[in-house]
Amino acid sequence: MNYKGWLLPPALRDFHEGRIWLKEHTPFAKYDIEQAINRKYFYIIDGIQKIPRVRCNRCYNDNLHDFTEYDCSKCLQKCVYCRHCLKMGRVSTCTPLLIWKGPKACRIKQHPLQWTGQLTAQQQRAANELLESVIAGKSHLLNAVCGAGKTELLFQSVHYALEKGLRVCIAAPRADVVLELFPRFQKAFPQTLIHAYYSGAPKQHGYAQLILATTHQLYRFEQAFDVMMVDEADAFPYSFDATLERAVQKAKTSDAPIYFITATPSQTLINQYKDSYSFIPNRYHHKPLPVPYFCSLWGYEKSIKRGKLPRKLKAWTEERLAKNEPFLIFFPTVELLNLAIPLFQRIHANILAVHATDPERKHKVLQLRDEKIPGLLTTTILERGITIKNVQVAVVGAESTIFTASALIQIAGRVGRHASYTNGEVVLFHHGVTLAMDEARQNILANNKEGSNDE
Amino acid sequence: MNKTDKFCLLCAQPLHFAPSWQTLLLRCFPPCICEKCKGQFVRSTSATALYQYNDAMKAYLHQYKFLQDVALAKVFRQELHAQFKQEKAIIIPIPMHPMKQKERTFSHTEELLKAANISFTQLLEKVTVETQSSKNREQRIQSAPLFRLMPEAQVQHKDYLLFDDIKTTGTTLRHAKQVLLEAGARNVRTFTLING
Incomplete structure (x- = not known):
């Protein structure tokens, strides 16, 4: 029958x-x-x-x-x-x-958390505050310096929400950040089905209760999430495109709380979340943040266009190569990056460049992490969310408007994240010092001061 | 809607356009793409095409035809207008199969001409739904008739000009040309936006 x-x-x-x-x-x-x-x-x-x-x-x-x-x-x-x-x-x-609006998928309530790391006292305090907000179902702003271990302190709250049978979304403005978060979450929640959505993501099957997505991908969701976490909420393009903010509102259920997690919150965001706000001024290894120093590189653009690498920049690169330290050099535009790359390859043939539309971007960052190449030239796409052991950082043309204070803080935050390499160089090569550069430096110094008081 | 564009249609960078006496008196279309994007399209050396096929063109055609971005019909309007404004022959854009056209929601060849403000007539209709791009060279050259005359279409003893977006082996244009010649056209020439 x-x-x-x-x-x-x-x-x-x-x-x-x-x-x-x-x-x-x-x-x-x-x-x-x-x-x-x-x-x-x-x-x-x-x-x-x-x-x-x-x-x-x-x-x-x-x-x-x-x-x-x-x-x-x-x-x-x-x-x-x-x-x-x-x-x-x-x-x-x-x-x-x-x-x-048909029958709902069945949600599993068992999501074992297999994370054995230890939170520092400061992290634990912030994690508890976040968890309290999640339990109470109210929005929260978590402000933590770069390298404070933000991802780790989300685990507890995410774990709680998943076991309550809630659907959780962690949104980040950039695909690189999603790609970085995905394996860490999968490792922490080995039995949970997690989907990662970004432009060009592979097809993923089943019903995922935990979703990592770029904020753009949230256009495709409606009333989906009971808990919404927005990582790096101040980053381009999220802070520049009003539709992305609306997308976050649309993707969550109407009474779901939002959790903002960032190292560089805007003043409006801080004012908005005055009563549920956590702040971590210290890195997880308790060492101060590397403070950027300014170095003049007058007429660098002309010099690169003429096919000559500025002397100071060349010396800096050669020093990194001699000391065998991986490095990242940030450029303000793709054009300048493309002009500079052959000049750098004359110093060392394996230096590579990445930019937003580079199809091999994932692979190249991996190569740097695995120490297969000495360094990378990049545009601001790598300013956040990436962790490379003992990396040294230079910014060429730090006076460009694209390097806002928060971008520079994030870039400086790439350095000294590993517990055994807590120090490193952040040099801002410039053609004139801007307010943004000063602001970034002041902010880092202030955080370091607060961090040392907090001990 | 459909006003002067403030951002490049291809890369979304702001457009800086200051109307000059030249653009006003010669009645040029305001630009809709930036100089940088424009520079990536290479003019063709052929007399029967405007541009060469390259990566930028491939991306353009993908966004225009596959992603159905009708707004991109405007990108080449100035060049197409200049090409066709003195044209004496009757212009016929290569038609799509009605089913295909319904699927894409617009006819890409007609939209290109409309954007350039060029009048055209339609006498042909496509009979197959197969695409040329799904076939190899031999299959293309030996394919069965692709077009027929529209019912009640009157082909006069005049000059005609067939217009298509891209020419690779020339099979499509050859088929369309044959139909018109057999129906009594005096002369049929062809012109494409891109030479493949």
């Missing part, structure tokens, strides 16, 4: 729960989707909302310049589409979006 009815494929439910997805792009069979729609398992909304104002219902973009009107051959009238989230598959007036 054959069963003639339709059974909901669990994979369809697992995939669509919490997501807002283009009907045309669903990975499931048309028949199954139609059946699910007939059973009212989906809530269907227009891709572009017109009233009260034009807005993309996926990315919440409402900037008129990002919409284009065209003669649609499908509906034979004028349609509008959103260019802001185009790369995720085009959303237009005539493409409906699906939101799951």
Whole structure:
């Protein structure tokens, strides 16, 4: 005897729960989707909302310049589409979006935490404060200097939320940070299904209760998460694109708390979270943060364009090579980076360069970590979230506007993170000192002072 | 919507455009991509194409046709307008199969001409849904008829110009040309945006 009815494929439910997805792009069979729609398992909304104002219902973009009107051959009238989230598959007036409201996936309540590390007293205090906020279900701001061990002190809270049967999302502005966090979380929660979403991520199956994602990927979720953690909330592009902030709000359930975790919170963020705020001024190994020093490199741009490496920069690089220390050199623009790389390769053939659109970016950072190459030239993409043992850092053109105070603090924070190499060089090569450079230095000095009082 | 662009359509960098007497008097289109992006497209040496196929073109076609970014039809409007404004022949863009067009929601060749403000007529219709890009060279050259005349289409004893986005082996254009010539066209020339 054959069963003639339709059974909901669990994979369809697992995939669509919490997501807002283009009907045309669903990975499931048309028949199954139609059946699910007939059973009212989906809530269907227009891709572009017109009233009260034009807005993309996926990315919440409402900037008129990002919409284009065209003669649609499908509906034979004028349609509008959103260019802001185009790369995720085009959303237009005539493409409906699906939101799951059918039966919920079953959530597992057993998520053993296998992390054997020891938190310092300061970390423990902050972790407890965070956990209290999670239990109370209220938002919290965690401000901790670079290398304070922020990831580790999240484990307790994430563990608590998972075992309560809550769905947790940890969002970071950049794919590099997600890629760095993923193995650490998987190691800490070996029996938990964790999904990592970033542009170009592989297909992942099942229903993950813990999701690591770039803030861009949150466009694709709606009312999905009971606990929302935003790492590095001050970083580009999160702080520059208002739709990302809205995406965070949209991706969480309406009463879910948000936890901001950052080393360089803006004043507005601090004011907002005055009564649930934790601060860690010390690194986990209790050594002070390396303080950047300024070094003039007048006319570096001209010099590099003429095909000559400035003397001081060359000397610095050669010193690193002689001492066998891995190094990162930050550049303000991709153009300058491309001009500089052949000059550096004349000193040592294995020095490589990475930038945002480099397909081998992951691989090159790994090579540096494994000490297969002596150093990397980079744009600001590597300013945060990466940890390399005994790395030394130089910034070329520190006066450029792209190096804001928080960017410089983050860059300086790459140095001396490992317990056996707590010191290192942070040099800002400049063509004039900017306020941002001063601010970054003052901030680090102040944190060091507070840290030594706290001991 | 569809106003002067303030950001480059390809790289989203701000556009700095100051109208000059030249742009006003010659009635140029305002730019919609930045100089840097523009510099990545290489002009073709061929008399029947505007550009050469390269990585920048590949990325452009991907975003325009595959990601369905209709706004990108504007990118080459100035060049296409200059090319076609003196054209005496009747311009016919290569049509898509109606089903394919419905899928893509627009016809890429027609949108290119519309953006450049060039009038055109349509006499042909595509009969196969197969794409040329899914076939190899031999299969392309030996393929069955791709086009037929639209019902009630009147081909006059005049000059025609077929327009397509890209030419690789020339099979598509050859098929379309043959249909028109057999229907009584005096002369049929072809022109493409890109030479593959």
